[in-house]
Amino acid sequence: MFSYCTDPSTLEGLSWLSCYLTTGKHMNLYISVFVVLVLLAITAPVALLFGFGAASAARSKFLPLRWFGMGYTSIVRGVPDIAFFLFFVIALDQAFEWMRHKVKCPDWDQPIRQGIDFVVCDAAKLPLSTAPQWVHETYGFFLAVLTFSIVFGAFAANVLYGAMRAVPRAQIETAEAYGMTSRQAFWRILVPQMWVYALPGLSNLWMVLIKATPLLFLLGVEDIVYWARELGGTKTARFTDYPHPNWHVWYFAALLVFYLCFTKVSEVALDRIMKRLTKGQATAGGEAQRKAAA
Amino acid sequence: MKSLILGTAALALTAGMGLADTVRLGTEGAYAPWNFVNDAGEIDGFERELGDELCKRAELTCEWVKNDWDSIIPNLVSGNYDTIIAGMSITDERDEVIDFTQAYTPPDPSAYLAQSADVDLAGGVIAAQATTIQAAFIAEQGWTLVEFATPEETVAAVRSGEADAVLADNSFIDTMVGDGLVKLERTESIGGGVGMGFRESDAELRGKFDAAIQSMKDDGTLNTLIAKWEVASQW
Amino acid sequence: MSCVETIQAYAFRSLGFGERLLPKGEYTLCEHFTLIGSGMIWNVYFGVLALLTGFFLAVALAVGKSNANPMWRKPAEWFIFVFRGSPLFIQFFFAYACFLSLKGVSNFFDPFTSAWLGALIVLFFNTAAYSGEIFYGALLSIPKGDIEAADAYGMTGWTRFRRITFPTMMRLAWPAYTNEAIFLFHATTLVFFSGFPAWRQKGDALYYASYFADKTFNPFVPYPILAFYFILLTLLIISIFGFVNRRLNKHLPQERRSKTKLKLNLIR
Numbered sequence: 001m002f003s004y005c006t007d008p009s010t011l012e013g014l015s016w017l018s019c020y021l022t023t024g025k026h027m028n029l030y031i032s033v034f035v036v037l038v039l040l041a042i043t044a045p046v047a048l049l050f051g052f053g054a055a056s057a058a059r060s061k062f063l064p065l066r067w068f069g070m071g072y073t074s075i076v077r078g079v080p081d082i083a084f085f086l087f088f089v090i091a092l093d094q095a096f097e098w099m100r101h102k103v104k105c106p107d108w109d110q111p112i113r114q115g116i117d118f119v120v121c122d123a124a125k126l127p128l129s130t131a132p133q134w135v136h137e138t139y140g141f142f143l144a145v146l147t148f149s150i151v152f153g154a155f156a157a158n159v160l161y162g163a164m165r166a167v168p169r170a171q172i173e174t175a176e177a178y179g180m181t182s183r184q185a186f187w188r189i190l191v192p193q194m195w196v197y198a199l200p201g202l203s204n205l206w207m208v209l210i211k212a213t214p215l216l217f218l219l220g221v222e223d224i225v226y227w228a229r230e231l232g233g234t235k236t237a238r239f240t241d242y243p244h245p246n247w248h249v250w251y252f253a254a255l256l257v258f259y260l261c262f263t264k265v266s267e268v269a270l271d272r273i274m275k276r277l278t279k280g281q282a283t284a285g286g287e288a289q290r291k292a293a294a
Numbered sequence: 295m296k297s298l299i300l301g302t303a304a305l306a307l308t309a310g311m312g313l314a315d316t317v318r319l320g321t322e323g324a325y326a327p328w329n330f331v332n333d334a335g336e337i338d339g340f341e342r343e344l345g346d347e348l349c350k351r352a353e354l355t356c357e358w359v360k361n362d363w364d365s366i367i368p369n370l371v372s373g374n375y376d377t378i379i380a381g382m383s384i385t386d387e388r389d390e391v392i393d394f395t396q397a398y399t400p401p402d403p404s405a406y407l408a409q410s411a412d413v414d415l416a417g418g419v420i421a422a423q424a425t426t427i428q429a430a431f432i433a434e435q436g437w438t439l440v441e442f443a444t445p446e447e448t449v450a451a452v453r454s455g456e457a458d459a460v461l462a463d464n465s466f467i468d469t470m471v472g473d474g475l476v477k478l479e480r481t482e483s484i485g486g487g488v489g490m491g492f493r494e495s496d497a498e499l500r501g502k503f504d505a506a507i508q509s510m511k512d513d514g515t516l517n518t519l520i521a522k523w524e525v526a527s528q529w
Numbered sequence: 530m531s532c533v534e535t536i537q538a539y540a541f542r543s544l545g546f547g548e549r550l551l552p553k554g555e556y557t558l559c560e561h562f563t564l565i566g567s568g569m570i571w572n573v574y575f576g577v578l579a580l581l582t583g584f585f586l587a588v589a590l591a592v593g594k595s596n597a598n599p600m601w602r603k604p605a606e607w608f609i610f611v612f613r614g615s616p617l618f619i620q621f622f623f624a625y626a627c628f629l630s631l632k633g634v635s636n637f638f639d640p641f642t643s644a645w646l647g648a649l650i651v652l653f654f655n656t657a658a659y660s661g662e663i664f665y666g667a668l669l670s671i672p673k674g675d676i677e678a679a680d681a682y683g684m685t686g687w688t689r690f691r692r693i694t695f696p697t698m699m700r701l702a703w704p705a706y707t708n709e710a711i712f713l714f715h716a717t718t719l720v721f722f723s724g725f726p727a728w729r730q731k732g733d734a735l736y737y738a739s740y741f742a743d744k745t746f747n748p749f750v751p752y753p754i755l756a757f758y759f760i761l762l763t764l765l766i767i768s769i770f771g772f773v774n775r776r777l778n779k780h781l782p783q784e785r786r787s788k789t790k791l792k793l794n795l796i797r
Contacts, residue, residue, distance in 0.1 A: 025331055080716075087753065114495045115494055116494075218362065252619055
């Protein structure tokens with residue numbers, strides 16, 4: 001990075017550290033911070049969407065749909081996320097390729113499962129094997145987002161389901177009295193009001209989601225913890241210009257600070273959202289705000 | 295119409311096997327000197343050089359992919375990359391699910407690292423990376439086995455006195471000798487040579503790499519490479 | 530080996546009884562189920578003990594955090610913040626490193642680097658922090674009238690806490706606490722996965738599941754079996770906690786009872 005970094009063995013103190021912390025490998029660590037943040041930023045709304053879908057399904061009058069919503073929430077919630085991640089991504093990838101295979105290569109005569117091998121035609125491969133590396137990585141990222149969303153969607157569904165039932169019954173009855181259809185009452189009355197009830201649970205879920213990011217490596221995404229583990233390990237002079245003993249403690253301490261800061265920022269932000277949501281709501285918190293303003 | 299589709303399918307098939315295709319090489323990137331990530335953040339090591347040379351000889355375009363060790367075989371058979379080149383010993387168990395090329399390094403004994411040369415293996419605590427052939431070996435001997443998730447932690451355990459010795463590949467032990475740790479005289483012959491792994495349905499690609507390895511063995515470049523990275527004994 | 534023999538040989542393998550060597554060669558479904566089930570003993574052990582011990586610390590933390598005196602409030606706040614704000618595996622890492630260095634100080638700390646004690650302590654602190662926050666939230670939402678009524682009866686201090694504050698807090702916190710218990714049992718899978726070493730191949734359910742996945746190279750059998758066991762465990766937890774919940778709300782009129790249950794579904 002810097003011009004004086006050409007021969008690190010002659011450097012000492014801060015200049016050594018400045019070179020060490022700007023190696024290509026450390027850059028990967030910094031990039032991974034962004035990857036994790038982007039992943040969280042995408043996963044949260046997607047998971048919320050899944051959760052909303054499942055919660056609505058669980059309330060549905062149509063029995064199979066209700067079973068699906070209930071089954072999804074209770075089964076996925078029952079499984080530890082690690083156990084889920086260890087086999088689910090591969091399964092998901094294979095499911096996608098299998099579906100593409102059925103569409104794109106209807107004349108394929110070989111079995112798809114050959115022993116333990118999973119063989120689909122080349123045109124069905126995801127991404128195509130001719131695709132550049134960044135496409136593969138983006139696809140891996142997409143799979144990770146999807147898997148995370150499925151897992152956390154189940155928890156979100158549980159929270160939203162509770163929230164929907166927490167909206168005072170009288171509100172819906174009033175809506176019906178005004179002549180709204182049940183669909184209108186759902187979208188115009190129930191959904192806008194449920195968030196204030198859901199937020200405590202959802203913010204808790206967000207905290208849990210942040211702390212699940214170390215598991216990203218199981219999904220093939222190189223996250224901060226992977227790089228911290230890799231960079232912190234003992235490095236002998238044979239394989240690096242910056243030999244050092246086991247520095248895991250320092251790297252993990254940095255991670256600890258990162259996660260604590262992130263948690264703090266999230267807490268403050270969620271607090272603000274809660275204040276905004278409470279505004280004008282028929283809850284004790286909303287009442288308190290009204291009184292304070294008056 | 296039908297023949298047309300068949301035709302394109304056949305074309306796609308041959309194109310898939312053709313030269314234009316990129317072969318994806320899967321490795322772990324955490325196993326110096328075999329494969330590791332260098333300061334620049336790129337995959338480096340014995341297998342990086344070997345793989346690049348093999349691809350050149352087989353006239354293939356290759357691309358490196360990193361994958362976690364635990365899921366390296368499931369991801370191969372599921373088609374996420376085309377071959378494993380990650381210091382993987384050829385064992386019967388692995389050979390049942392995937393196919394190997396001929397070995398590119400001869401079988402190398404596993405070695406012990408300890409704080410002193412006169413450690414009592416049978417009565418002591420031996421560390422190994424979880425679910426490796428070394429861990430299985432120690433368990434079979436009836437010694438006290440303690441397993442850690444990473445090789446780094448096994449060495450740290452010996453340093454802290456949690457374990458009396460660690461059993462691992464000779465080349466890995468060599469990189470860790472010094473700073474109060476010594477290699478024991480005793481070695482164990484477990485595991486076969488190291489080879490590249492392929493899907494069983496991918497015999498053609500395996501054949502290409504097998505031939506390339508043979509040619510590197512024949513002209514002595516493989517031995518030079520082994521000597522350069524000190525990964526194993528010579529052929 | 531028949532399935533009955535397999536069960537005899539491996540049912541308590543995770544504790545060190547039975548066959549010394551793990552199965553080799555065939556890896557039947559029966560072996561999968563038996564060994565992974567055997568590993569579940571550890572998950573249950575960690576979960577149950579951490580939950581029971583963590584409960585008391587959690588109550589203390591909740592009371593501490595709601596205390597006006599910063600001498601009590603600050604430590605409780607920080608404890609909860611640090612343990613809720615960091616990933617469990619970092620906590621395991623630092624705890625292990627810490628116990629290891631303490632070992633050099635005194636023989637007393639020898640067992641602390643073993644999972645059965647060291648990991649238990651971490652899980653104990655962790656669950657105490659999470660439950661402490663839940664209890665704290667419940668403490669804040671205790672109806673003012675309840676406390677005022679207690680005051681009117683002349684109850685103070687310990688008596689008021691024991692007879693009014695604590696039972697109400699429990700009732701309000703219970704559904705969220707149920708979820709925390711589920712999360713805790715799930716978290717026990719991390720103990721051997723990234724944290725503490727496994728001695729003599731005695732590990733938890735995930736340890737044996739990954740043993741099989743590593744030998745058969747097929748993740749689609751052992752991990753779903755693990756998932757199956759955990760779904761059973763989760764159902765068990767939900768029914769036990771549900772039973773307690775009914776006891777806690779026994780005195781409430783039927784309509785109000787169901788209402789609390791619904792409303793409190795929302796935390797987590």
